[in-house]
Amino acid sequence: MSPPPPTAALRTPLVAIAGNPNTGKTTLFNALTGARAKVGNYPGVTVERRSGTVTTKRGPIELVDIPGSYSIIARTGEEQIAFSALAGLGGPRPDAVVVCVDATHAARGAYLALQVQELGLRVVIALTLIDEAGAAAPDAKALGAELGCEVVPMVARHGVGIAELIAAIERALAAGPATAIQRWEPSPALSAALAPVRAALPDTWPGGDAIALWALQSLDTDDELRDIPESVRRVVAASALHGHAIDDEVIAARWRWLDAHVAPLVKRPPDRSRTLRVDRILLHRFAGFAIFVGIMVVVFMALFSWTAPAIDAIDDGFTWLRTTVHDALPDGFLGDFISDGVIAGVGSVLVFLPQILLLFLFIGLLEDCGYMARVAFLMDRVMKAMNLHGKAFVPMLSGYACAVPAILATRTMERQRDRLLTMLVVPLMTCSARLPIYTLIIGALFAGSGWTQSLLMVGMYGFSVATALAAAFILSRTIKPLKAKRLPFVIELPPYRLPSVRDVIRQMWDRTSMFLREAGTVILGCTIALWALLYFPRELPTGSPDYDAMIARAPTPELKQELGNEKAGALLRNSYGGRLGRAIEPAIAPLGFDWKIGVGIVGAFAAREVFISTMGVVYSVGADADEDNPRLRSAMTEEKRADGTPVYTPLVGLTLMIFFALACQCMSTLAVVKRETGGYKWPLFLFAYMTTLAWIVSFAVYQGGRLLGFS
Amino acid sequence: MPDLAHTKKKTSVVIRSIGGSRAFRRRLMEMGLVPGTPVQIIDVAPLGDPLEIEVRNSRLSIRRNEAAQIEVAPAP
Numbered sequence: 001m002s003p004p005p006p007t008a009a010l011r012t013p014l015v016a017i018a019g020n021p022n023t024g025k026t027t028l029f030n031a032l033t034g035a036r037a038k039v040g041n042y043p044g045v046t047v048e049r050r051s052g053t054v055t056t057k058r059g060p061i062e063l064v065d066i067p068g069s070y071s072i073i074a075r076t077g078e079e080q081i082a083f084s085a086l087a088g089l090g091g092p093r094p095d096a097v098v099v100c101v102d103a104t105h106a107a108r109g110a111y112l113a114l115q116v117q118e119l120g121l122r123v124v125i126a127l128t129l130i131d132e133a134g135a136a137a138p139d140a141k142a143l144g145a146e147l148g149c150e151v152v153p154m155v156a157r158h159g160v161g162i163a164e165l166i167a168a169i170e171r172a173l174a175a176g177p178a179t180a181i182q183r184w185e186p187s188p189a190l191s192a193a194l195a196p197v198r199a200a201l202p203d204t205w206p207g208g209d210a211i212a213l214w215a216l217q218s219l220d221t222d223d224e225l226r227d228i229p230e231s232v233r234r235v236v237a238a239s240a241l242h243g244h245a246i247d248d249e250v251i252a253a254r255w256r257w258l259d260a261h262v263a264p265l266v267k268r269p270p271d272r273s274r275t276l277r278v279d280r281i282l283l284h285r286f287a288g289f290a291i292f293v294g295i296m297v298v299v300f301m302a303l304f305s306w307t308a309p310a311i312d313a314i315d316d317g318f319t320w321l322r323t324t325v326h327d328a329l330p331d332g333f334l335g336d337f338i339s340d341g342v343i344a345g346v347g348s349v350l351v352f353l354p355q356i357l358l359l360f361l362f363i364g365l366l367e368d369c370g371y372m373a374r375v376a377f378l379m380d381r382v383m384k385a386m387n388l389h390g391k392a393f394v395p396m397l398s399g400y401a402c403a404v405p406a407i408l409a410t411r412t413m414e415r416q417r418d419r420l421l422t423m424l425v426v427p428l429m430t431c432s433a434r435l436p437i438y439t440l441i442i443g444a445l446f447a448g449s450g451w452t453q454s455l456l457m458v459g460m461y462g463f464s465v466a467t468a469l470a471a472a473f474i475l476s477r478t479i480k481p482l483k484a485k486r487l488p489f490v491i492e493l494p495p496y497r498l499p500s501v502r503d504v505i506r507q508m509w510d511r512t513s514m515f516l517r518e519a520g521t522v523i524l525g526c527t528i529a530l531w532a533l534l535y536f537p538r539e540l541p542t543g544s545p546d547y548d549a550m551i552a553r554a555p556t557p558e559l560k561q562e563l564g565n566e567k568a569g570a571l572l573r574n575s576y577g578g579r580l581g582r583a584i585e586p587a588i589a590p591l592g593f594d595w596k597i598g599v600g601i602v603g604a605f606a607a608r609e610v611f612i613s614t615m616g617v618v619y620s621v622g623a624d625a626d627e628d629n630p631r632l633r634s635a636m637t638e639e640k641r642a643d644g645t646p647v648y649t650p651l652v653g654l655t656l657m658i659f660f661a662l663a664c665q666c667m668s669t670l671a672v673v674k675r676e677t678g679g680y681k682w683p684l685f686l687f688a689y690m691t692t693l694a695w696i697v698s699f700a701v702y703q704g705g706r707l708l709g710f711s
Numbered sequence: 712m713p714d715l716a717h718t719k720k721k722t723s724v725v726i727r728s729i730g731g732s733r734a735f736r737r738r739l740m741e742m743g744l745v746p747g748t749p750v751q752i753i754d755v756a757p758l759g760d761p762l763e764i765e766v767r768n769s770r771l772s773i774r775r776n777e778a779a780q781i782e783v784a785p786a787p
Contacts, residue, residue, distance in 0.1 A: 244733065251740040251745060252745050272768075279754075373772070378757060380760065489773070489774050490738060490771055491771065492769060493763060493771065
């Protein structure tokens with residue numbers, strides 16, 4: 001027995017906001033809750049859960065935003081969330097539901113409202129976008145009379161109708177619990193099919209025909225729904241009535257009612273001439289593509305170059321802070337920990353902010369104005385070939401700047417499967433952190449011909465596109481949760497609208513702060529752990545010269561610096577991380593890498609570009625070495641193996657670039673994937689498959705190259 | 712029986728039935744593509760797929776192989 005529910009007077013009333021996608025639901029939610037909304041996640045899945053309160057004369061009301069949907073019938077985890085939140089499964093049942101109905105698509109919005117009424121919930125209709133609908137909007141009073149609920153005409157972005165909607169919600173709450181309204185009669189066959197399902201529903205579920213019907217329509221052999229009792233599944237599977245027959249009967253019956261009662265209220269079709277004119281250009285065979293390429297170039301350049309000054313400023317600021325703090329504190333562990341561990345760690349999180357903010361600004365604008373759906377429309381043919389969603393294009397493109405914002409950007413896709421597949425291939429794109437490594441290797445080992453150098457660089461870009469697309473193709477055919485199910489690719493091409501700056505900025509901030517809170521803390525922790533790995537035990541190997549005494553005696557500051565670099569190199573080589581580099585040598589020797597490269601690979605797990613400063617310390621050139629540092633370049637080219645042959649041949653250089661192109665040498669990427677998938681399974685899979693792939697391809701390149709006579 | 716993928720652009724037809732997987736036909740029907748509803752192809756994406764269709768005053772993007780699952784009849 002569950003305890004009796006608290007009476008309405010004792011707890012804050014809960015109102016859910018539901019509606020089709022593109023109906024201005026988010027705008028309405030933001031207008032109602034103001035700045036007091038909280039953004040979180042539904043447990044287990046990456047569906048944002050927005051909630052907030054609105055204070056009325058009678059006290060506070062809690063509002064929760066339900067993911068946009070056309071129906072309560074569920075097949076995927078995301079759709080189940082919408083249903084559970086409405087039906088009160090695994091949480092409180094809402095006391096009333098605001099259904100956002102786009103005034104230009106009144107019947108389709110009302111379809112969802114009918115289902116909510118069938119669940120026995122009290123409904124208030126927010127008739128949104130009446131400015132856009134103009135004369136095509138149905139009369140609110142007449143619509144309310146047909147649907148048996150209050151209908152409030154609104155222009156949410158201008159605040160029109162907000163006060164009236166709140167008043168209507170208060171009246172709905174005061175009216176108390178509603179009874180289920182169903183506008184159609186089930187056939188005898190359907191009634192017979194409903195009875196055993198209704199009887200099988202667990203006591204913890206709200207009962208009734210609507211829930212039984214939901215189970216009959218949603219449960220299938222290949223649905224992705226969780227926490228459905230086996231007993232219910234068995235009864236549904238044993239149902240004598242075929243699934244198609246149930247869908248045909250129920251859906252057609254609701255639409256018959258809508259066509260008779262709601263459709264006649266719309267006196268004329270909405271004026272779509274503006275959208276038609278714009279689409280004639282933006283979806284044009286040539287002009288459309290040219291504009292698309294132009295917009296994508298702007299997005300890419302913005303992420304890649306425009307953020308550079310901000311990223312550099314953050315980098316420089318933290319370097320300054322780090323040195324200042326280090327100098328202010330006494331020599332030793334505490335000073336090193338605070339400056340090189342904590343401060344550097346915070347810097348490594350904040351350095352992502354410029355790209356994340358800017359990418360979400362662009363995505364918000366593109367989605368809000370309606371162009372994102374057109375991107376999917378234009379690119380679907382290409383993306384479909386790799387079993388990717390058309391909307392995966394923008395995250396994939398962003399991956400050229402950085403995988404972290406790109407993975408966050410997969411949220412624009414509704415389905416978990418599409419998001420997951422995109423997340424798993426985005427880290428293969430040539431991100432900006434790989435560039436310094438390529439520059440160092442190409443500059444040091446392929447000196448001479450500018451043509452060879454440019455060709456190699458272009459080749460590495462081409463290689464990453466090819467591998468990412470091939471990986472999507474193969475993963476989607478081999479890994480079960482990634483297989484392209486026969487899910488419909490039916491998306492709405494909404495009318496073009498001016499984006500709401502307030503909503504875009506709000507979403508930009510919500511998502512960025514969620515990154516800082518949830519992924520940022522993991523990245524910070526990992527940075528500190530990796531720092532400790534390369535710091536401890538802080539002992540010089542036995543037999544080392546007494547660097548401190550030598551430094552004290554050194555006559556010139558340059559020599560002191562030189563000796564300091566040598567000491568740092570000796571300490572790093574003897575650190576746990578250094579020993580790890582030595583320990584993995586047998587594994588990387590077949591790729592032509594020595595243990596010093598191994599230390600670099602260990603250090604580069606913090607972020608790929610750290611490979612360079614780690615190599616700078618390993619070769620006693622100093623941690624401030626960059627990819628253009630001539631001393632680091634010559635230290636590398638002069639490095640010899642035991643037999644006197646150089647370590648860094650062009651073949652080893654190429655293999656090293658291939659390794660960095662494929663390996664998941666980035667814990668921030670893994671932290672964000674963990675955050676977005678809600679567990680360790682997928683980040684571990686990502687790391688395992690990329691590292692294995694990197695090893696195999698590097699092995700093939702190095703050993704194949706040797707067989708062909710390259711050294 | 713003609714299907715939507717094989718009708719001419721800007722030619723109004725009426726949906727007769729929808730085939731394919733349960734999730735696919737249910738999604739389309741719930742969006743209002745029930746038998747008897749007029750529908751027409753507005754445009755084809757520049758790369759030849761998907762199709763842009765108009766139904767109940769809204770524009771949808773639908774892949775060619777999905778449109779082939781929609782049986783249609785000439786508008787009365």
